[in-house]
Amino acid sequence: MNEQALLKNIRNPDASDITVYEKSGGYTGLRKALGTCSPDEVIEKVKSSGLRGRGGAGFPTGMKWSFVPKDSGKPHYLCCNADEGEPGTFKDRLLMERDPHQLVEGMIIAAYAINSNIAYVYIRGEYFLSISRVEEAIAAAYAAGYLGKNILGSDFSLDMYIHKGAGAYICGEETALLESIEGKRGQPKLKPPFPAVAGLYQCPTVVNNVETFACLPHIFRRGVDWFTSIGPADAPGPKLFCLSGHLNKPGVYELPMDISLGDLLENYGRGARTGKFKAAIPGGVSAPMIPSSGFDVQMDFSSLAAVDSMLGSAGVIALDETASIPSVARRTTEFFSHESCGKCAPCREGLTWAAKILRRIEAGDGLPDDPAQLEVLCGGIFGLTFCALGDGAAWALRATLKHFPHEYEALIKNRSIPA
Amino acid sequence: MTTDQSIASITADLTDEIQQVAKQYPIRRSAIMPALYLAQDKYGTVDGIVYQAISEILDVPEIWVFEVASFYSMYNRTKLGNYHIQFCTNVACMLLGADNVLANIQKRLDINAGETTDDGLFTLSCVECIGACDVAPVMIVNEKYYNYLTGERVIEILDQLEKDIKEAAK
Numbered sequence: 001m002n003e004q005a006l007l008k009n010i011r012n013p014d015a016s017d018i019t020v021y022e023k024s025g026g027y028t029g030l031r032k033a034l035g036t037c038s039p040d041e042v043i044e045k046v047k048s049s050g051l052r053g054r055g056g057a058g059f060p061t062g063m064k065w066s067f068v069p070k071d072s073g074k075p076h077y078l079c080c081n082a083d084e085g086e087p088g089t090f091k092d093r094l095l096m097e098r099d100p101h102q103l104v105e106g107m108i109i110a111a112y113a114i115n116s117n118i119a120y121v122y123i124r125g126e127y128f129l130s131i132s133r134v135e136e137a138i139a140a141a142y143a144a145g146y147l148g149k150n151i152l153g154s155d156f157s158l159d160m161y162i163h164k165g166a167g168a169y170i171c172g173e174e175t176a177l178l179e180s181i182e183g184k185r186g187q188p189k190l191k192p193p194f195p196a197v198a199g200l201y202q203c204p205t206v207v208n209n210v211e212t213f214a215c216l217p218h219i220f221r222r223g224v225d226w227f228t229s230i231g232p233a234d235a236p237g238p239k240l241f242c243l244s245g246h247l248n249k250p251g252v253y254e255l256p257m258d259i260s261l262g263d264l265l266e267n268y269g270r271g272a273r274t275g276k277f278k279a280a281i282p283g284g285v286s287a288p289m290i291p292s293s294g295f296d297v298q299m300d301f302s303s304l305a306a307v308d309s310m311l312g313s314a315g316v317i318a319l320d321e322t323a324s325i326p327s328v329a330r331r332t333t334e335f336f337s338h339e340s341c342g343k344c345a346p347c348r349e350g351l352t353w354a355a356k357i358l359r360r361i362e363a364g365d366g367l368p369d370d371p372a373q374l375e376v377l378c379g380g381i382f383g384l385t386f387c388a389l390g391d392g393a394a395w396a397l398r399a400t401l402k403h404f405p406h407e408y409e410a411l412i413k414n415r416s417i418p419a
Numbered sequence: 420m421t422t423d424q425s426i427a428s429i430t431a432d433l434t435d436e437i438q439q440v441a442k443q444y445p446i447r448r449s450a451i452m453p454a455l456y457l458a459q460d461k462y463g464t465v466d467g468i469v470y471q472a473i474s475e476i477l478d479v480p481e482i483w484v485f486e487v488a489s490f491y492s493m494y495n496r497t498k499l500g501n502y503h504i505q506f507c508t509n510v511a512c513m514l515l516g517a518d519n520v521l522a523n524i525q526k527r528l529d530i531n532a533g534e535t536t537d538d539g540l541f542t543l544s545c546v547e548c549i550g551a552c553d554v555a556p557v558m559i560v561n562e563k564y565y566n567y568l569t570g571e572r573v574i575e576i577l578d579q580l581e582k583d584i585k586e587a588a589k
Contacts, residue, residue: 075445087509087548087552088552090553161443165491182446183446184487186490244552250552252553317514328514
């Protein structure tokens, strides 16, 4: 078993209590950061740790912070993206429900680094327990002097608030998330300008994922060398993988990113329920699926990109032989169509149309040209929308057409997939 | 369906709480989402009267309140049953038989997704991923998660919920 850092206290039912957290080394990372580093030194440390964002894009965290201007004259904002909604993903919920102080401590360190005095935690509305646990953690952190005025005797002050989402997947996209905190519909905005320059209330803003923040206390407590000693050189540190679907032992696993997809599914997920896998979606449903012949791929950002997929949210959904690929594609496309904010025509219209074709194929009424028509639709969406929702939808659908054309053909020709 | 409130009564009920939450933000518009939640927690639903009251309390245009209330799916603009079932139909749940479980719920309650039973006890909503894929298929009833659902288990759960509320009413 690999050493567990992020999940160290996850089985302790009292881990959300601040005294339990402190006893296991909690808030010493913050003390070190505040006591021994200037904000710029904190940014440099995070840069040298090689930490990359755990929300989906894998952007280097320290670099993201360094884009915040030093002399804008405006307030700076820090936001946590806890709008976890990518199907197949449930790691942030676990972190917030079981060990929320990792998130709070990480956010305080990050706010200090970017010179922010107000932080918002944007938690999806359906995560009732996460909301109350993070609320309690914030209150306890205020009481202990980790939040509020002059934190730990320094001249750094920070207020932290929860902003509850209300059921919109699109608010996981950072510009939509910021719109939502501003009290508007969650519709993405064109970048640039990036949030680091003009984000929340047009002020410099950093948005990071829950797991990204949760890594920070460990980096400052254990050191950069400890962090970089874990996993591949270009994707260091512990990573949470969410395993679901046709597996014998689904769950959240903390592992270095040099593990292969096959190893993850066989040795941690304990294999397919029927004994044989057909494919797996490696990083939430936006990530193109990988057929079982490609399971030797390493689960890091660049290796998955090299096989035309992505690590995304690391929500791994396993499909065994019984899974119908066109059905999975239909359900996934319906999801994206439903969650499209409606701003860009290619996404709004294209996905509605694609879902209609996929329903027709699944019902046995598909036309011979339908797969080609789906390809055309995907080409009309990919790269032509404001945000990545349309891209993910088209990319994921294309992978099913590319890897499993025979399943579509069989459904169209024979009205069923031969066993 | 309305909240049966007047602007004056909503203002009396919620002004203090809404002004309090508005202090967390540099602009009042940001308090629209939490204000709608406060109203919904109190009255069960949000409607035109609520939008008007919030617009007055926060001094923002009413359309700003309405456009938020109508964009986000968790603001209930129609009355829900005592039990709001949010049933996940996304991929991980689908792979493990959610469609069959859903069919059983619909049969047992004699409603489709998006409807409320005639006795007002249950509202059924099909929702997207609720982040519990490792224990799929799943649903949330009010704020409680139910895991590892099967066609039989879900009927037992619904029977129990109905029994609970009928006994509580006695």
